[in-house]
Amino acid sequence: MAANLDHLEEGYLASNRIKWLTHLFSLITIAGLTAGSYATMTGHQIAYGISREVPWGILTASFAFFAITSTGLCLIAAISHAYGVTPLRPLGSRSVYLAIVTTVTAFMLLAFSVENPWLLIYYNAVSPSLTSNIWWLSTLYGIMSGCLFLRFAFLISGSKGAALSFGIIAAVAAVGANNNLGGLFTLASDPPIWFGVQLLILFLASAVLSGTAAIIIFTVLAYVIRKKRIIGEAQKALETAATLMALMIAIVLVVTVARFYTMYFSDIPDPGIVAAQALINGPLAVNFWGFEIIVGLIAPLALLLITRTKSIWAMTLASSMALLGAYVQRFDLVYSGQIVPKFSGWNELPQYLHYFPTGPELIVVIGAFGLVAFGFLLGERFVGKLFRLY
Amino acid sequence: MESMKSNNGTLSGNNGKVSLEERRRFLSLGLKITGVLAGGSMLSLVPVKRAKAELLGAGVVGTYSYEPHYAMLIYNDRCIDCERCLEACKQTNNVPSYGYRITILGRKKIGIAASKMIREFLPVLCNQCNRPPCVRVCPTRATFKDKKNGIVMMNGSLCIGCKACMTACPYNARYYNRDTESVDKCDFCFSRRLQNGETSTACVEACPAGVLFFGDLSDQKSEIYNLLHKPEQEIKVLRPESNSKPNVFYL
Numbered sequence: 001m002a003a004n005l006d007h008l009e010e011g012y013l014a015s016n017r018i019k020w021l022t023h024l025f026s027l028i029t030i031a032g033l034t035a036g037s038y039a040t041m042t043g044h045q046i047a048y049g050i051s052r053e054v055p056w057g058i059l060t061a062s063f064a065f066f067a068i069t070s071t072g073l074c075l076i077a078a079i080s081h082a083y084g085v086t087p088l089r090p091l092g093s094r095s096v097y098l099a100i101v102t103t104v105t106a107f108m109l110l111a112f113s114v115e116n117p118w119l120l121i122y123y124n125a126v127s128p129s130l131t132s133n134i135w136w137l138s139t140l141y142g143i144m145s146g147c148l149f150l151r152f153a154f155l156i157s158g159s160k161g162a163a164l165s166f167g168i169i170a171a172v173a174a175v176g177a178n179n180n181l182g183g184l185f186t187l188a189s190d191p192p193i194w195f196g197v198q199l200l201i202l203f204l205a206s207a208v209l210s211g212t213a214a215i216i217i218f219t220v221l222a223y224v225i226r227k228k229r230i231i232g233e234a235q236k237a238l239e240t241a242a243t244l245m246a247l248m249i250a251i252v253l254v255v256t257v258a259r260f261y262t263m264y265f266s267d268i269p270d271p272g273i274v275a276a277q278a279l280i281n282g283p284l285a286v287n288f289w290g291f292e293i294i295v296g297l298i299a300p301l302a303l304l305l306i307t308r309t310k311s312i313w314a315m316t317l318a319s320s321m322a323l324l325g326a327y328v329q330r331f332d333l334v335y336s337g338q339i340v341p342k343f344s345g346w347n348e349l350p351q352y353l354h355y356f357p358t359g360p361e362l363i364v365v366i367g368a369f370g371l372v373a374f375g376f377l378l379g380e381r382f383v384g385k386l387f388r389l390y
Numbered sequence: 391m392e393s394m395k396s397n398n399g400t401l402s403g404n405n406g407k408v409s410l411e412e413r414r415r416f417l418s419l420g421l422k423i424t425g426v427l428a429g430g431s432m433l434s435l436v437p438v439k440r441a442k443a444e445l446l447g448a449g450v451v452g453t454y455s456y457e458p459h460y461a462m463l464i465y466n467d468r469c470i471d472c473e474r475c476l477e478a479c480k481q482t483n484n485v486p487s488y489g490y491r492i493t494i495l496g497r498k499k500i501g502i503a504a505s506k507m508i509r510e511f512l513p514v515l516c517n518q519c520n521r522p523p524c525v526r527v528c529p530t531r532a533t534f535k536d537k538k539n540g541i542v543m544m545n546g547s548l549c550i551g552c553k554a555c556m557t558a559c560p561y562n563a564r565y566y567n568r569d570t571e572s573v574d575k576c577d578f579c580f581s582r583r584l585q586n587g588e589t590s591t592a593c594v595e596a597c598p599a600g601v602l603f604f605g606d607l608s609d610q611k612s613e614i615y616n617l618l619h620k621p622e623q624e625i626k627v628l629r630p631e632s633n634s635k636p637n638v639f640y641l
Contacts, residue, residue, distance in 0.1 A: 043568045044551075044566075045488075045566060045568070052489075052562065052564075052565045052566075053562060055553035055557055056553065056557060114550050114551055114552045115550070115552075115553075115566065115571065116549065116550045116551045116571060117550070119530070119548070119549070119551075120550040123529075123548050123550060124529065124530065127531050127532075127548055128531075129528055129529055129531045131527075132526065132529040133527065133554075134527065134529035134552055134554055135529035135530070138529065184554070187526075187527070187558075338557055342559075342560060342561065342629070343495055343512075343562065346495035346496065346497045346512060347495050347496060347497070348497075
């Protein structure tokens with residue numbers, strides 16, 4: 001395997017520019033780790049902007065963002081390798097690698113959003129609670145990341161059969177983990193703004209949407225740093241991914257409309273409506289209409305339809321916008337579930353509870369993005385040739 | 391309630407006159423239907439139509455599941471916000487200054503003389519729900535419903551601090567205690583008092599206005615049982631829409 005690894009290195013990517021960038025992103029990651037460690041030592045309610053009433057903040061939202069993206073990447077890898085969607089194959093190996101990187105990032109964020117992360121690993125095993133979404137999602141993401149590591153190792157060593165088997169297990173675990181992530185914000189939030197059968201479809205479609213957007217962006221970046229043009233099979237693969245992304249955007253749009261439609265025209269408790277109002281016409285309206293709907297869904301869909309998913313720059317721009325929209329969507333998902341005071345009308349409580357991330361929280365989030373960029377550059381440099389072998 | 395009473399009377403063929411015994415039997419059925427006997431899933435002051443719907447839908451008539459089945463009854467109109475309950479709770483359970491296990495909410499409302507606004511207070515603590523959302527979401531079983539007495543307890547050493555229970559709790563009854571590195575909540579003073587043989591909680595003992603009553607609902611002779619089962623009484627629970635079946639009742 002070591003010999004194989006040497007063969008996979010893209011030697012000419014060891015340029016000063018790439019090295020400098022890699023160091024920069026590693027420093028950003030270290031800053032994030034330092035800020036997270038500081039918060040763990042001093043206490044989250046001191047270092048972070050969270051409170052008794054809003055105990056989940058931007059770190060939980062960012063965890064959801066990276067975990068859902070890793071599910072999407074894992075699924076793309078599975079459908080390209082295992083389920084015979086051959087046009088996507090040139091993106092398969094890179095998807096596996098990036099799924100690992102984003103899962104590790106998600107775990108980093110989970111570790112810094114939980115007060116005693118070391119206990120999570122231990123008690124998840126010795127004191128499991130099968131009714132808990134957190135237990136299922138951390139267990140299934142654990143299985144998924146383990147299978148992805150094995151799959152990647154088998155890809156490097158050339159054992160395609162074993163790689164395929166672990167890829168399928170990883171994909172199944174990923175779907176389960178993703179559903180439980182959705183279930184966490186669906187069932188643990190109070191008031192219950194987030195519930196309904198369509199939410200599972202929303203989360204799955206959203207995962208594939210984020211996954212396709214991420215793989216398009218990183219594939220284009222991989223060609224940019226190699227100073228090569230995207231042609232042939234790679235071009236075809238990106239076009240297929242962009243078509244898939246357009247389809248997912250359409251599904252997410254329909255489900256988003258359906259979610260609010262059922263909320264307003266079905267017999268549900270009032271507090272849910274108050275939380276929905278926060279998104280439609282309240283403090284989260286700019287996030288919802290501006291970022292989630294226009295930047296995240298309508299604009300990328302229009303861009304992809306106008307260019308018929310043929311233009312690389314258009315699909316890169318659409319993917320970037322979709323990912324930005326997805327990030328804001330995760331934030332709104334987490335925040336809107338806690339935004340309505342549980343005893344409205346008492347103690348002169350405001351209509352909506354306030355939350356704003358603090359410096360350490362933002363540094364941890366920037367560190368997480370740095371970790372993804374750092375992992376991407378390392379991968380392109382040290383196992384870059386694997387990504388051309390599919 | 392009037393229409394329900396007359397319905398009952400007609401059924402008994404008593405020309406609208408209902409004996410005291412029949413009335414009691416009917417009210418007891420009403421309590422069972424509306425869930426108070428099942429740990430209080432509903433208000434007994436739900437509209438008549440809804441109570442009938444509950445009757446049609448009720449497959450199983452609830453009984454008290456625990457022995458002892460601890461519960462609290464709060465006469466919130468007696469509360470004067472003296473905060474002695476808060477103080478007693480803090481001292482008894484070592485609650486830090488940044489947290490609380492029991493709190494008193496307040497708001498202005500129109501008094502009996504319509505022109506005057508008066509203050510209304512509402513003591514709120516963990517409702518020791520029969521269907522506790524916090525227990526369901528906990529990934530490590532750090533919080534659990536005691537099988538014997540039904541109190542929702544914390545095993546702090548298992549708590550990972552994910553705070554899912556805090557978001558899930560309909561009553562904002564939980565906080566993260568930095569000193570013990572775990573989520574903390576009211577346990578009806580079980581660890582500090584009840585398990586040492588005492589029969590009441592610190593807040594109940596400290597209350598000078600007779601707002602709080604604590605007791606065992608599985609004992610039909612207990613004061614709280616009789617207070618809760620008085621005929622024609624409107625018993626309320628907080629946030630019934632969460633369907634968590636609380637064991638803290640308000641009068």
